[in-house]
Amino acid sequence: MADKPIEGEKRVFMTGNEVVAWAALAAGAEIMYGYPITPQNEIMHYWTRLAPKYGRKFLQTEDEISAGFTTIGGVLAGRRAFTATSGPGNTLMQEPMSMAEMMRIPVVQVVTQRGGPSTATVIYSQQEVTMTCFGGNGEGARIVYSTSTHQELFDYTIKAFNTAWKYRFPTHILGDGYQSKMRESLTMYDPASRGIEMVPTEPYVAKGGVPGIDRDPNHLRNTYNTEDELYDVVMGIMSDWEKYAPEIAEYQEFDAEDAEVLIVAHGVVTRAVQAAVKELRAQGKKVGHFRPVTLRPLAEEQLRKRAENAKVVLVVESAYGQLCKIIANSLYGLTTPIKKVLKPGVGVTAEEVVEEVSKLL
Amino acid sequence: MAKGAKIALAGEGGQGVQSVAMIITEAAYEDGREALYIPNFGVEQRGGVSVAYVQISDEPIGSPKFKTADIVIALSDRAVRRTQRYVGDKTIFVYDADIEGVEDDLPKNAAKVLAIPAIKVAKDELHPRVFNIVIMGAVIGATGVVDVDRAKQAIEKKLGYKFEKDPKLRELNFKALERGMELVKEEL
Numbered sequence: 001m002a003d004k005p006i007e008g009e010k011r012v013f014m015t016g017n018e019v020v021a022w023a024a025l026a027a028g029a030e031i032m033y034g035y036p037i038t039p040q041n042e043i044m045h046y047w048t049r050l051a052p053k054y055g056r057k058f059l060q061t062e063d064e065i066s067a068g069f070t071t072i073g074g075v076l077a078g079r080r081a082f083t084a085t086s087g088p089g090n091t092l093m094q095e096p097m098s099m100a101e102m103m104r105i106p107v108v109q110v111v112t113q114r115g116g117p118s119t120a121t122v123i124y125s126q127q128e129v130t131m132t133c134f135g136g137n138g139e140g141a142r143i144v145y146s147t148s149t150h151q152e153l154f155d156y157t158i159k160a161f162n163t164a165w166k167y168r169f170p171t172h173i174l175g176d177g178y179q180s181k182m183r184e185s186l187t188m189y190d191p192a193s194r195g196i197e198m199v200p201t202e203p204y205v206a207k208g209g210v211p212g213i214d215r216d217p218n219h220l221r222n223t224y225n226t227e228d229e230l231y232d233v234v235m236g237i238m239s240d241w242e243k244y245a246p247e248i249a250e251y252q253e254f255d256a257e258d259a260e261v262l263i264v265a266h267g268v269v270t271r272a273v274q275a276a277v278k279e280l281r282a283q284g285k286k287v288g289h290f291r292p293v294t295l296r297p298l299a300e301e302q303l304r305k306r307a308e309n310a311k312v313v314l315v316v317e318s319a320y321g322q323l324c325k326i327i328a329n330s331l332y333g334l335t336t337p338i339k340k341v342l343k344p345g346v347g348v349t350a351e352e353v354v355e356e357v358s359k360l361l
Numbered sequence: 362m363a364k365g366a367k368i369a370l371a372g373e374g375g376q377g378v379q380s381v382a383m384i385i386t387e388a389a390y391e392d393g394r395e396a397l398y399i400p401n402f403g404v405e406q407r408g409g410v411s412v413a414y415v416q417i418s419d420e421p422i423g424s425p426k427f428k429t430a431d432i433v434i435a436l437s438d439r440a441v442r443r444t445q446r447y448v449g450d451k452t453i454f455v456y457d458a459d460i461e462g463v464e465d466d467l468p469k470n471a472a473k474v475l476a477i478p479a480i481k482v483a484k485d486e487l488h489p490r491v492f493n494i495v496i497m498g499a500v501i502g503a504t505g506v507v508d509v510d511r512a513k514q515a516i517e518k519k520l521g522y523k524f525e526k527d528p529k530l531r532e533l534n535f536k537a538l539e540r541g542m543e544l545v546k547e548e549l
Contacts, residue, residue, distance in 0.1 A: 013390040039402070123402070178425045182399035183383070185390050268424065275423035350423045 005054055009189045016179040017042035019150045020084065020110055022188055023157035025050055028198050029108075030079045031057040033070040037089040038122035039177035040112040044084065064089040068096025071107045075100075076220075078203030080161055084110035086177075088119060090128055090135070097170055098136025103222055104237065105204070106164035106171065110157065113176040113267075115345035124177040125345040126267055129322035132172050133296045139234065141241045143171040143248055144296040146266040150186040153179060156293075158191050165199040167244050174295065176318075178268050178347065245297035252291045253306070255281055259288025261357055262310035262336075264303070264327050266292050269316055269348045276353035287357055295323070300330040307336050312360055316341040316348055365418035366504040367427045369447045370496070371410050372436030377493030380519070382413030385500060388507045388515035389417040399425040410443045417506040432503050433471075434496060436479075438463050453503055455545065475503075477544040483537065491537035498541020503549065512538060 005025040014022075020043045024032065032051070034044045048058050061067045067083050074081030085093055090111050100107045113128040115121030134140040143163055145156040157173055164171035191198060204220060211217040224230040252270075254277050256262060265273045270291040280287040290306050292298055307313050313336050317323040320342045328338055341348070341356050368385075370378040382398045389396035394417055401412045416422045429449035435441040435456045441463045448454055448468040456463070458476040467474050477499055483492040494516065501507050507515075516534055517524065524531040 013387060013396070177402075178399060181402050182397055182425045183386060184397045184422070185395070271422070272424040274421075347424055347426045349426070349428045351428050 004190055005050070006188050006190045008193050009187055011185060011187050013183055013185045014150070015042060015181060015183050016150055016153050016175060017112070017181070018046050019153045019186060019188075020157050020173070020175075021046035021050055023154045024082055024161075025054060025056065026154075026188065026191060027158040027161045028080055029056065029082050029161065031059065031074050031081045033059050033061055033067045033074065033081065033083045034085070035061050035064050035067045035089060037064070037086050039114055039124075039180040040084045040086045040089075040110065042180070043110060043112075064092035065095055068093040068107075068109075069099075071109070072096055072100055072105050075105050075107050075201075076204040077206070078201050080165070080198075080201050082108035082110065082161070084112070086112045087114040087116055087122075087128065090131055094131065094135035097142070098138040099222060100170035101136065101138045101141045101237070102233075103220065104168040106161075106168050108157075108160045108164050108171050108173070110173045111175065112180040113174065121345060122177065123345075124318065124347060126176065126269065126318040127320075127322065127344060128174070129266075129295060129317075129319060130325070132174050133326070139238055139241075140296060141169055141237050142296050143167070143169050144174050144294060145172065145250075146174045146293065146295050147179065148266075148268050148270045148291075150179070150182075150184050152293075154186055154188055158196065162196075162199045163248065165201055167240075167248065169241070174267065176268055241297070246301075248294060249297045249299040250293035251299040251302055252293060253302075254289040254291070256288035256290050256306045258286055258309075259306065260286040260311040261288070261314055261360055262306050262312070263287065263289045263314045263316055263353065263357070264292070264323070265289065265316040265348075266295060266323055267318075269318060272348045272350045272353050273316060275350035276357065279350065279354055280357055285357070285361055287361075295326060298326060298330055303327070303330060304334065307331050308334055310336055312336065313338045314341065314357065314360065315339070316353060316356070318343050318346055318348060320344045365420070366416070366431045366506045367429070368415040368417075368432045368434070368500060368504065368506075369427075369430040369444055370413040370415065370434045370436075370500070371440035371444045373440070374411050376411070376436050377496070378411050378413045378434075378436065381493050381497045381500065382415045384497060384515045384519055385507060385512070386415055386417065387518065388511045391515065392507060392511050394419060394506075395422050397422045397425055410437070410440045412440075412443070417504075432500065434500060436460075436496065438466075442466050453549075455499060455503060473549070475545065475548040477548060479541065479544060482540055482544065486540065487533060487537050491534055494534050494537035495541040495544070498538040498543075499545045500541075501538070502542035502545035509538070509542070
């Protein structure tokens with residue numbers, strides 16, 4: 001059996017789905033659970049091809065509800081486990097994901113957004129933002145990384161396992177069909193070669209020893225009898241959430257400091273916005289870009305600081321205001337107006353962003 | 362010719378536009394350039410025209426799909442109609458001279474509209490199976506985004522296992538590449 005999936009560093013040119021499979025292997029993921037749905041299928045395909053070579057496992061379940069719950073099962077057994085899905089599959093997976101929130105189970109879920117609502121397109125969208133961040137009957141104690149390049153898909157898939165196991169919140173890679181299907185170059189690496197240590201996993205059940213004698217009893221609970229009991233538990237989760245949010249939140253800025261027009265965009269759309277900002281700056285226009293890398297938690301303070309100094313905030317997304325809702329919520333109280341470019345289920349190009357900004361200047 | 366290029370390749374399923382896109386972007390990647398290729402896929406492809414979106418640049422590439430292409434290559438009547446939307450006033454629009462009944466559908470706003478006899482050349486001079494490599498040559502001839510030798514290496518990488526069995530195929534493919542480049546250069 002081969003030892004490490006990647007030795008040192010390796011420059012490659014491949015699809016995003018292939019990147020995710022390699023990253024999960026490099027991160028030491030032991031098992032993937034899944035059910036087929038476009039555009040994430042090839043994550044499963046590549047994983048099933050690669051995993052046996054490195055002693056890793058795969059289980060195809062009967063649907064996404066089951067894929068989510070079996071991922072939880074894998075984690076409870078102490079395995080570095082993950083799943084991947086999209087669109088209607090993500091909808092079904094919300095029940096297990098909210099259980100993971102409640103019980104602080106570090107599952108990793110990769111979402112490749114497709115068009116919605118419902119079956120819609122298998123192509124692309126940013127319409128799974130609300131669901132991935134806040135789906136299920138809970139408070140959204142989930143960590144969501146929105147990637148924009150294949151390099152980030154690789155980096156953040158590895159990171160997701162560590163964030164999940166460090167903080168014990170379900171952690172999500174929010175990609176999209178474009179990122180899944182396109183080919184571009186990236187550098188793959190063995191995390192250890194870059195000094196990245198994988199956070200060790202541990203079982204939640206079957207810990208060994210006699211409870212009460214060798215170790216504390218392990219009380220795993222997902223049902224509560226009284227309102228007060230539940231209140232204490234949820235407040236405990238949210239207090240941890242608030243405490244860790246600032247160290248988890250990530251963002252990027254492009255000429256944002258003196259921007260009069262501050263464009264906010266995430267995921268693959270940031271690529272178009274970055275190119276647009278470059279062009280508009282070359283024309284001498286004071287345009288900048290704030291890109292949240294984590295949508296949950298959001299780098300609120302940093303965003304507010306930039307938005308406060310801007311004349312207008314422009315939210316650009318391939319959805320009808322799902323990012324905008326999150327942004328507007330965190331900018332509450334500021335007087336900077338928010339404008340929107342909303343293109344549900346459709347890609348955004350740099351040319352369009354330039355055009356939209358030019359209307360504002 | 363510009364160093365970077367946005368290329369839309371469109372044809373019927375089986376004409377090989379996706380494999381051409383794949384080989385060109387692999388060649389550019391091997392050359393150390395930024396390259397991005399995305400096919401249209403899924404339901405949008407079913408029963409329709411197959412489109413490959415290719416971008417090659419020295420700068421990081423923006424959005425995977427684009428509004429206006431530098432080069433559009435259309436290989437069927439439906440592809441000619443479908444790719445109108447990617448044409449702007451700087452676009453070079455290339456289509457196969459054998460496509461019939463599209464005279465009224467050719468873009469009016471393109472910088473140049475070129476008819477190249479790729480299907481005919483492949484059939485009469487080479488072999489119908491290397492039609493897509495003729496097209497690949499045409500793309501390279503029109504854009505200069507990839508060096509010819511690099512393109513040959515990429516073809517070798519993709520088809521090398523076939524060449525080993527039959528070395529004449531190598532010659533045929535390389536000839537197809539060169540003919541494709543000539544066809545465009547004659548017209549430009």
